[in-house]
Amino acid sequence: QVQLVESGGGLVQAGGSLRLSCAASGRTFSNYVMGWFRQAPGKEREFVAAIMWSGGSTIYADSVKGRFTISRDNAKKTGYLQMNSLKLEDTAVYYCAVKNAYGLRKALSEYDYWGQGTQVTVSS
DSSP states (O other), X not given: OEEEEEEOOEEEETTOOEEEXXXXXXXXXXXXXXXXXXXXXXXXXXEEEEEEXXXXXXXXXXXXXXXXXXXXXXXXXXXXXXXXXXXXXXOEEEEEEEESSSSOOOOGGGOOEEOOOEEEEEEO
């Protein structure tokens, strides 16, 4: 089992920045992918970004490309999502998830473990 705990959410004005963290504990794997997803009220959960723990390859949703940056700290077993130039439409609950497999992926169904989520609210 892998436990994931997100933190760093909050209220921010449009144009501002936040950094989310996702701390992993429990069973760890040599190669896994960590993804960030978000779910806005009344909408389905959607992919935001993902990173390969080994090597650091990344992919992003088009809606956040150039504004968000995903990264990880292997020693701390923590992933990060740096969010800049935040927009009202970025308001959502943000979740991190991991999959014990090599290869970047965007589909929710492919991830095995999920955190509890952290709220991000962008105000005008």
